[in-house]
Amino acid sequence: MVNHERLHTVTFLKYFDRDSYWKMMYKYIGSDVTSMVTLPVLIFEPMTMIQKVAEILEYSSLLDLADECEDPYMRLVYASSWAISVYYALQRTWKPFNPILGETYEMVNHGGLTFIAEQVSHHPPMSAGHAENEHFSYDLTSKLKTKFLGNSLDIYPVGRTRVKLKKAGVILDLVPPPTKVNNLIFGRTWVDSPGEMVMTNITTGDKVVLYFQPCGWFGAGRYEVDGYVYNADEKPKILMTGKWNEAMHYQPCDLEGEPLPGTELKEVWRVAPAPAHDKFQYTHFAHKINSFDTAPKKLLASDSRLRPDRYALELGDLSKAGSEKSSLEERQRAEKRNREGKGHQFVPRWFSLSGEVSQTPWDELEVYEYNGKYTEHRAAIDSSSCDLEVDPKFIEFNPWQYGNSEAE
Numbered sequence: 001m002v003n004h005e006r007l008h009t010v011t012f013l014k015y016f017d018r019d020s021y022w023k024m025m026y027k028y029i030g031s032d033v034t035s036m037v038t039l040p041v042l043i044f045e046p047m048t049m050i051q052k053v054a055e056i057l058e059y060s061s062l063l064d065l066a067d068e069c070e071d072p073y074m075r076l077v078y079a080s081s082w083a084i085s086v087y088y089a090l091q092r093t094w095k096p097f098n099p100i101l102g103e104t105y106e107m108v109n110h111g112g113l114t115f116i117a118e119q120v121s122h123h124p125p126m127s128a129g130h131a132e133n134e135h136f137s138y139d140l141t142s143k144l145k146t147k148f149l150g151n152s153l154d155i156y157p158v159g160r161t162r163v164k165l166k167k168a169g170v171i172l173d174l175v176p177p178p179t180k181v182n183n184l185i186f187g188r189t190w191v192d193s194p195g196e197m198v199m200t201n202i203t204t205g206d207k208v209v210l211y212f213q214p215c216g217w218f219g220a221g222r223y224e225v226d227g228y229v230y231n232a233d234e235k236p237k238i239l240m241t242g243k244w245n246e247a248m249h250y251q252p253c254d255l256e257g258e259p260l261p262g263t264e265l266k267e268v269w270r271v272a273p274a275p276a277h278d279k280f281q282y283t284h285f286a287h288k289i290n291s292f293d294t295a296p297k298k299l300l301a302s303d304s305r306l307r308p309d310r311y312a313l314e315l316g317d318l319s320k321a322g323s324e325k326s327s328l329e330e331r332q333r334a335e336k337r338n339r340e341g342k343g344h345q346f347v348p349r350w351f352s353l354s355g356e357v358s359q360t361p362w363d364e365l366e367v368y369e370y371n372g373k374y375t376e377h378r379a380a381i382d383s384s385s386c387d388l389e390v391d392p393k394f395i396e397f398n399p400w401q402y403g404n405s406e407a408e
Helices: 004-015 018-026 049-057 061-068 072-091 284-290 308-314 318-341 373-383
Strands: 044-048 095-097 104-110 113-121 126-132 136-148 153-157 160-165 170-175 179-182 190-192 195-201 207-212 224-230 236-243 247-252 266-270 351-359 364-370
Touching (some): 049 104, 049 113, 049 136, 061 072, 061 136, 061 160, 072 170, 072 190, 072 207, 072 236, 072 266, 195 224, 308 318
Parallel strands (some): 044 095
Antiparallel strands (some): 153 179, 160 170, 207 224, 224 236
């Protein structure tokens, strides 16, 4: 069902107020606007950036298959298809909320997977995430670098993604391509990610290089992905082709990259059906991310689901969402002044600085690592004899309960 009030508001912004909106944004041309601009809530979706990080886990079963696979090259076919699968969700052009420093997101009840993410820095905005099941562990330090170009925005993923396949005993490193958001103010907004995605098995030296075709005239080439799985000697072993909004396929190839005789192109991943006419273009999994059905018992008070601005927007109350957003931002500033006045330094609870500085194609990155405390926290709750459960809807959002130098 179409949200006509929201559609009308967005139409008003696009066609009647775009001149004043353009004047507001003009001074930021050429700048990194990740945390510089206060934007109207009507362009937001009811999800925060650290929740959006969790969307890469929708097709985590592909990593299970990668771990179970004996063929080292097919292992990369499964794993890289998992990395591609999240791009379907990136078609959404609503902006997620910036997380509050200390904000968290927890997820369970998804294929035996446990996921925790935390906003570990405000300037620059950085988050860290850790997921784990019996087959793999996934670790992410995320830092976005942007460049505002007027009617478009370039987004550079200055982050590090590592996946450890437990049975296979290998570690995979992922470097995604940059993303470009087109027609931010004038025209119909759309997203493209032209460039190379590289996933490397840093244990063996094998890798997969996939090229995201840029969108040409009249949409030619948009969504298309092509590339190869290479062995450690950089010889092609398997070709891969498909569309990141539909499906990916693979086929064994010769040293020239041509399909081997007697083989055929096979499907490895296909996007799941999505709800029709969803007002935020959400998938079924995106709705699960916002749902308390995927939340563990005794949810942390810092969890994104509990944000009053996010929840008000989900209910369609733009006015309340805007006022709650402003209130949270002001409280964050007040908390910072109070913390600095006491000489305290913010310390994340579930992640710690590793001391490692990673070199990415776009910038240096201080790497955060999972410290294991969340696993201990959840084990203590699960073993507790206390059955008293608080309805998560009545938990007050509080991301400031641990964030200082005296954190446990």
